[in-house]
Amino acid sequence: MAYVNEIVGSLNTPKAGPINEIYSKVIGWESPSAYWTHGKDFINQFVTTRGDIAHQGSAATYVNIKKLGEYRESYAQKLVTV
Numbered sequence: 001m002a003y004v005n006e007i008v009g010s011l012n013t014p015k016a017g018p019i020n021e022i023y024s025k026v027i028g029w030e031s032p033s034a035y036w037t038h039g040k041d042f043i044n045q046f047v048t049t050r051g052d053i054a055h056q057g058s059a060a061t062y063v064n065i066k067k068l069g070e071y072r073e074s075y076a077q078k079l080v081t082v
Contacts, residue, residue, distance in 0.1 A: 003026075007025055013047060015043070042074070
């Protein structure tokens with residue numbers, strides 16, 4: 001368990017690359033992102049957008065309402081599924 005905590009604790013950006021790497025190291029699954037419903041590009045873009053807003057505040061790249069709606073709908077569907 002300490003090994004898993006060490007690896008997961010070092011995760012700063014939950015994009016496809018780092019997530020794939022963690023799964024590979026811990027359980028040997030090479031590419032879980034290949035099975036993500038919306039695909040890794042959608043998730044990577046969401047993580048990037050979230051990071052820009054969190055770390056740059058008002059200086060972050062503008063996110064239009066349509067894109068915010070897409071993110072909201074995507075995650076709302078996932079929450080209902082879970």
